[in-house]
Amino acid sequence: MMTATGPTEGPIVNVGQQIVPVQNVRTARILALLIDASLIVMLMMASAAVILILGLLTFGIGWLLYLVLWPAVALLYYFFTLGVNGRTIGMSLFSIQLRDADGGQIHPIIGVLHPVLFYISLSIFPLFIISAILSLVDDRKRMLHDIVLRVVMVRRN
Numbered sequence: 001m002m003t004a005t006g007p008t009e010g011p012i013v014n015v016g017q018q019i020v021p022v023q024n025v026r027t028a029r030i031l032a033l034l035i036d037a038s039l040i041v042m043l044m045m046a047s048a049a050v051i052l053i054l055g056l057l058t059f060g061i062g063w064l065l066y067l068v069l070w071p072a073v074a075l076l077y078y079f080f081t082l083g084v085n086g087r088t089i090g091m092s093l094f095s096i097q098l099r100d101a102d103g104g105q106i107h108p109i110i111g112v113l114h115p116v117l118f119y120i121s122l123s124i125f126p127l128f129i130i131s132a133i134l135s136l137v138d139d140r141k142r143m144l145h146d147i148v149l150r151v152v153m154v155r156r157n
Contacts, residue, residue, distance in 0.1 A: 025141045025153050028094035035090030036077070044073045075112055083111025087156070101150040110149055117145035 047069055054062035081088040086106050087097045098114065100106050106114075121127040121144055131144035140152045 023155060025096060025155065026135055028091075028096045029153055032088065032090030032094050032096060035093060036081075036088045039089055040074050040077050043077060044069060047073055074115070078115045079108060079112050081111075082106075082114060083108035086111070092156075095156045096153050097156040098151050099154055101152060106151060110151060114145060114149055114151065117148060118143070121145055 048066070051062060051065045051069065054065070056062075078088065082091075082098060083106075085092075086099060091097060098106055098111070100110070121131045127144060134147065135141055135143045138147070140146075142152055146152060
């Protein structure tokens with residue numbers, strides 16, 4: 001396939017004014033999710049150790065932080081990776097990036113909302129099935145939460 005800049009491999013789509021590759025994006029997203037989930041678990045274990053010591057120092061009051069451990073660590077991870085750079089560490093390893101529908105950089109709030117909506121759709125089985133089917137039929141390989149937030153996952157150049 002030829003573009004204005006030369007030959008490309010695999011399927012490409014228009015994102016705003018740009019032509020971007022979307023080859024193997026679904027596979028890369030799944031693998032990136034597994035790496036990101038592993039990193040979040042490691043960060044949670046380190047945070048849990050800190051909270052344990054803090055709880056001992058505060059006679060148990062610090063242990064209340066365990067109630068917000070998972071959402072706080074996950075949201076901070078996604079804010080400082082996806083929200084700032086448009087890609088998480090796992091996404092960087094697989095050369096994919098989250099862009100807005102026009103091909104521009106995403107807003108940091110979208111970087112936090114994207115995984116939140118993904119985890120909501122993952123936890124509600126019918127929504128997950130709809131999302132998975134959409135990724136198979138959408139030319140940009142977007143899932144339900146991508147469509148709602150008007151973003152697209154692309155191969156990074």
